[in-house]
Amino acid sequence: xxxxxxxKITAALVALGICLLVYIxxxxxxLVILIIVALLVVLLTYCEKTxxxxxxxxxxxxxxxxxxxxxxxxxxxxxxxxxxxxxxxxIMIIAGIMGIVAxxxxxxxxxxxxxxxxxxxxxxxxxxxTAYLSVRLGVSPWLGTIAxxxxxxxxxxxxxxxxxxxRGYYLALVTIALQTIFTLMIINIPAVxxxxxxxxxxxxxxxxxxxxxxxxxxxxxLPYQVNYLYLVYIVFALAIVAASRLFKSRYGxxxxxxxxxxxxxxxxxxxxxxxxxxxxxxxxxxAGMAGALYAHYTGFISNENxxxxxxxxxxxxxxxxxxxxxxxxxxxxxxxxMIDQKLADYANYRLLMYGLVLxxxxxxRSKGLLPKRIRIYGERDTGMSNGDAKLAAGAGGKR
Amino acid sequence: MDALKTLxxxxxxxxxxxxxxxxxxxxxxxxxxxxLIGPNGSGKTTFLNIISGIYKPxxxxxxxxxxxxxxxxxxxxxxxGISRTFQTNRLCMNLSVIDNLLLGLYCEQKTSWWQAIxxxxxxxxxxxxxxxxxxxxxxxxxxxxxxxxYELISTxxxxxxxxxxxxxxxxxxxxxxxxxxxxAGLNKEETHQMIxxxxxxxxxxxxxxxxxxEHDMSVISKISDRVVCLNAGQKIAEGSxxxxxxxxxxxxxxxxx
Ligand SMILES: Nc1ncnc2c1ncn2[C@@H]1O[C@H](COP(=O)(O)OP(=O)(O)O)[C@@H](O)[C@H]1O
Ligand SMILES: [Mg+2]
Numbered sequence: 001x002x003x004x005x006x007x008k009i010t011a012a013l014v015a016l017g018i019c020l021l022v023y024i025x026x027x028x029x030x031l032v033i034l035i036i037v038a039l040l041v042v043l044l045t046y047c048e049k050t051x052x053x054x055x056x057x058x059x060x061x062x063x064x065x066x067x068x069x070x071x072x073x074x075x076x077x078x079x080x081x082x083x084x085x086x087x088x089x090x091i092m093i094i095a096g097i098m099g100i101v102a103x104x105x106x107x108x109x110x111x112x113x114x115x116x117x118x119x120x121x122x123x124x125x126x127x128x129x130t131a132y133l134s135v136r137l138g139v140s141p142w143l144g145t146i147a148x149x150x151x152x153x154x155x156x157x158x159x160x161x162x163x164x165x166x167r168g169y170y171l172a173l174v175t176i177a178l179q180t181i182f183t184l185m186i187i188n189i190p191a192v193x194x195x196x197x198x199x200x201x202x203x204x205x206x207x208x209x210x211x212x213x214x215x216x217x218x219x220x221x222l223p224y225q226v227n228y229l230y231l232v233y234i235v236f237a238l239a240i241v242a243a244s245r246l247f248k249s250r251y252g253x254x255x256x257x258x259x260x261x262x263x264x265x266x267x268x269x270x271x272x273x274x275x276x277x278x279x280x281x282x283x284x285x286x287a288g289m290a291g292a293l294y295a296h297y298t299g300f301i302s303n304e305n306x307x308x309x310x311x312x313x314x315x316x317x318x319x320x321x322x323x324x325x326x327x328x329x330x331x332x333x334x335x336x337x338m339i340d341q342k343l344a345d346y347a348n349y350r351l352l353m354y355g356l357v358l359x360x361x362x363x364x365r366s367k368g369l370l371p372k373r374i375r376i377y378g379e380r381d382t383g384m385s386n387g388d389a390k391l392a393a394g395a396g397g398k399r
Numbered sequence: 400m401d402a403l404k405t406l407x408x409x410x411x412x413x414x415x416x417x418x419x420x421x422x423x424x425x426x427x428x429x430x431x432x433x434x435l436i437g438p439n440g441s442g443k444t445t446f447l448n449i450i451s452g453i454y455k456p457x458x459x460x461x462x463x464x465x466x467x468x469x470x471x472x473x474x475x476x477x478x479x480g481i482s483r484t485f486q487t488n489r490l491c492m493n494l495s496v497i498d499n500l501l502l503g504l505y506c507e508q509k510t511s512w513w514q515a516i517x518x519x520x521x522x523x524x525x526x527x528x529x530x531x532x533x534x535x536x537x538x539x540x541x542x543x544x545x546x547x548x549y550e551l552i553s554t555x556x557x558x559x560x561x562x563x564x565x566x567x568x569x570x571x572x573x574x575x576x577x578x579x580x581x582x583a584g585l586n587k588e589e590t591h592q593m594i595x596x597x598x599x600x601x602x603x604x605x606x607x608x609x610x611x612x613e614h615d616m617s618v619i620s621k622i623s624d625r626v627v628c629l630n631a632g633q634k635i636a637e638g639s640x641x642x643x644x645x646x647x648x649x650x651x652x653x654x655x656x
Contacts, residue, residue, distance in 0.1 A: 242516045249515035249522055250508050250529075253498045260491040267451055268567070269477035269506025278512055374495045374549055377526060 011063035014056055015070040022074075022334060023081060026088055030342040034357065037335065041364055057373060068237075075233045079226045080218075089225035091341045093297060096232040097290045099333035102317040103243045103326065104286025107279040109315065110324025110372065111252065113259030114167055114276070117175040118159075119314045121182040122284040124306030125152040126291030128186065131198040131301055136191070141204050145292035152288025153281050160280035164273060167262070179308050186303045197302025201295050204231065212299075228297045235293060239286055244326045246282070248375055255279055256324070309351075313340065316358055322368030331369055404429050405575050405608040406450065406481075411459035412632070413449060420445040422632040423459070428575070432601050432609040434623030434640070436616075438652055442632040443612045444486055447577045450610075451483050452476040463575070478506045482568040483577035486612075488560050490552045496563060497548040500533035501526070503567035536570040537563065539603075540596045558589045562596060569600055569607070576600070578611040582618055594621055616644065628652070 021040075025033045047053040060067055082088040101123050108116040129151045130144030139147070163174040187195050203212035203224075211227035246252055254275050257265040266272055295301050313336060321332020339357060343350045361369070407427040413420055421442040435443050448454045450461060452473035461468045468476055482503070490499050508525055515522045537544045540562040544555075552560060561581055568576055581597065582590045601609060601622065613619050619626060619640060626643040628636040630652040636643045643649055 245516050245519060245522070246512065248526075249512070250501065250505055250510060250526070251512055251515060253494065253501055254505055256494055256498070257491050257502055260493050261489055263453060263473070264485070264489045264491065265502075266473035267453070267477055267483055268502045269474045269571075270502075271472070271474045282512070372493075374551065375498060376549060377497070377530060378523065 007059055008063055008066060011059045011067055012070060014060060015067040019070065019074040023078075025335075025338055026082065026091060030339070030345070033335075033338060033342060037357070037361065040369065041361065044369060045365070058376070061376065072237070075229065079222050079229065080220070084220060084222040084226075086223035086225045089223065089229050091338060093225060093228050093232050094341065095334045095337035096229075096236040097294050097297075098314065098317060098337050099236050099330055100232075100239045100290040100293075101287045101314055102321070102329050102333045103239050104283035104290075105314055106243065106318050106323060106326075106329045107246070107255070107283045107286075109318045110329070111255030111259070111279045112276050113256075114164075114171050115175075115315065116280070116283065117172055117308075117315070118179040118182070118311055119283070119287055120306045120308070120310040121179055122152045122155060122287035123291040123294075123310070123314075124182060124186070124301075125155050125284075126288030127295040127301050127306065128192055128198070128291075129288075130292040131201045131295045132192055134202050134296075135198055135200060141202055141292075141296045145289070145296070148292035148295075149285050149288040152291065153285045156281040156284030157277065160277045160284075161273075164276040164280060176308075179311055183303055183307050186306070193302070195303065197300060197304075198295075199300045201299045201301065203299065204296050228293075232293055232297070235289060239289075240326060240330065243329075247324070247326060248377070251275070251278065252375070320358060320361055320368055322370035322372065324372040325368075325370050328368055328370035328372075335369075405464060407462045408450070409460045409462065411446075411449060411456045411461060413445060413454055413457050419632050421449065421456075421629075424629075424632070424634055426627060426634070428608050428610060430606050430608055431624040432611060432622055434619040434626040435610055435612045435629065436614075436619060436626060436643075436649075437629035437635075441629040441652075443629055444579055445632075446629070447483060447579055447610070447612065450476075450575075451481060451577060474506070477573075480572075480574035481577065482571065482573040482575075484561075484564045484568050484579055484581060486579040486583060488557070488564055490560055490564055490567075492552050495549050495551055496537075496544060496555065497530060497533060499552060499563055500537060500548075500567050500570060501529050503536075503570040504529045504532060507571050533566070533570055536566040539599055540566060558585055558592065561585070561593065565596065565600070572605060573607065575608045575610070578609060580612050580614065582613065582615055590615060590618065594618055597622055620644075 021036065025036055044053065047056065078092065079089060101119055104122075105116060105119040108114050126148035129148040130141065133139035133144040133147055134141050159174070159178055163171050186192050192198060203210050205211065211231065212224045213227075214224055215222040215226050254265065254270045257268065257270065258272060258275055262272055291306075294305070317332035317336045318329055319332075320336065321330065322328025340354060343353055346353060404427045408424055410423045410425060412422045412424065424446065426446075435446070437443055445454065449456050450468075452468065452471050452475070456469060463479055463481060466479070468479070471479070491502070494502075508529060510522045510525050534545050534548070541559060544559055544563065547555065552563070555563065565578070565581065578597070582593050585593060597609070597611065598621075600607065611619075611622060623640060626638065626640050627634060628643055628646070628649045630648070635648040635652060636646040
């Protein structure tokens with residue numbers, strides 16, 4: 001009992017520590033963020049060497065309810081913590097939206113080991129669909145969002161079905177082509193605003209209450225970003241739960257098997273086309289959802305939000321954070337969004353600095369900040385005590 | 400009676416460019432263990448690849464329980480109840496022992512992707528049941544592997560890797576098991592253990608048919624009910640181990656190459 005309580009306290013402390021790290025990074029300048037990242041890299045490397053990281057992951061995994069409550073409370077209190085600063089809230093909202101796309105992209109990169117170079121296309125299809133429907137046809141933003149998700153998924157099927165028959169370079173080429181075509185298309189189709197984009201996208205409404213209105217609580221006037229922060233993080237939380245469950249399901253295992261050895265996967269009864277298509281389409285659905293959120297949050301979209309560089313940034317989030325590891329992908333999304341947004345002050349050097357940070361982190365940690373981990377199935381009596389399971393997991397994790 | 404044969408091939412053949420790796424091969428197996436022997440390059444592995452759907456035969460028919468398999472993909476064939484191991488151990492190195500074993504249950508598990516997301520208790524139940532089955536299957540060979548279930552395959556010794564691969568193939572209770580040189584790379588002692596392991600599968604009472612490719616004649620003589628010998632893609636002898644080992648064609652093939 002005492003040990004369990006200790007476990008809970010440790011897990012809570014770790015969760016609080018993570019919240020604190022996010023909060024400090026959010027509040028500080030670029031330089032401080034970079035220092036935090038450097039410290040994080042050192043800390044992670046140290047924890048990995050001593051096997052501490054496995055213990056931490058086990059603890060967090062066992063106390064998911066507790067840790068999710070802490071993370072939830074952190075997001076709820078964030079607007080107050082930043083004293084209603086709308087720039088900082090904006091960064092967090094974008095990070096959440098990027099996180100949703102990155103989790104979906106991870107089904108391909110981490111799951112089936114295929115790099116999809118066009119996540120921004122599916123993101124864009126979601127955004128443009130709902131923007132077009134709500135601006136030009138007056139459809140409700142919520143219905144538009146659903147349509148956006150559906151159309152993004154459909155795009156996933158149309159592209160994935162022929163492209164996934166081959167793997168590797170071929171798929172990479174097809175997705176790069178898709179990205180290029182998509183950008184050209186939206187620039188050249190006047191109906192979707194061409195180079196001017198689509199302005200004036202309506203905001204979400206809940207029973208007549210526009211999410212674009214200010215919020216007055218405890219005598220504090222909070223910007224409209226608060227509403228969107230909560231909305232985006234509810235969706236993000238759902239995406240995280242879905243991604244984690246898929247990872248631990250038979251589909252997660254099958255995806256990894258297809259990545260490792262397609263022939264072996266096929267001889268285990270896995271239909272290569274449909275399992276890869278699933279990874280592609282779920283990813284597209286996530287991206288479409290995020291795109292719709294983005295459109296109805298900013299009220300304006302243009303081709304620049306969905307171009308090749310956006311795709312590359314998304315890919316970096318997954319790889320730098322740690323592919324096939326949900327906490328890793330979230331870390332990557334949060335971190336790179338913050339760095340990216342803070343770099344806005346250094347307009348001319350932005351891409352240069354961004355690239356530099358990526359290269360350095362990946363040189364030190366080639367598998368990302370939080371690499372893929374072995375699946376541990378619950379706290380079951382598997383014929384070994386929990387201590388053994390930890391040891392076993394530790395032994396596996398170190399390789 | 401013929402319909403009761405588990406698997407039959409009729410004049411099956413395959414060409415790689417000009418090379419006839421398997422030619423006009425008639426083969427059948429019922430509830431028994433058939434040893435498949437022949438010199439290197441005689442087409443044994445290729446034959447298993449045809450049965451398991453990895454290669455499409457260029458001629459002839461493969462019939463499994465009365466159904467023609469020629470146009471089936473490997474995953475469909477696995478679902479019909481044919482599973483296999485590989486000559487060079489092919490486990491997924493990026494997965495743990497238990498995940499590799501669970502792969503063997505993939506095609507009999509029913510959780511759909513939305514159930515995996517939205518119905519966690521159902522999904523977990525099925526996974527837990529699967530884990531029990533896998534542990535059951537692997538403990539028959541070596542109970543110690545259960546303790547290492549959460550380690551990556553790369554930490555596991557070769558004999559246990561072979562056992563894991565065989566357990567992955569049988570955990571889903573196939574009707575026909577194809578073993579491609581299960582003792583390759585093992586030493587004498589380990590080979591002996593492997594013979595025992597395979598005997599256990601054979602005598603488990605599951606009515607499983609086994610085709611085993613093997614170079615080690617002592618293994619073949621102990622395990623197989625019947626032996627088929629291939630040379631240059633053609634069947635040159637068939638019968639009990641004694642008959643085949645005394646057949647002069649077989650001696651020629653092995654000695655004269
Ligand atoms: N995919 C392939 N492409 C070309 N030739 C092949 C292929 N697979 C097998 N072969 C050839 O078929 C012949 C039989 O090989 P195999 O079935 O592996 O023999 P073994 O009896 O030793 O298992 C060999 O000559 C081999 O080179
Ligand atoms: Mg062979």
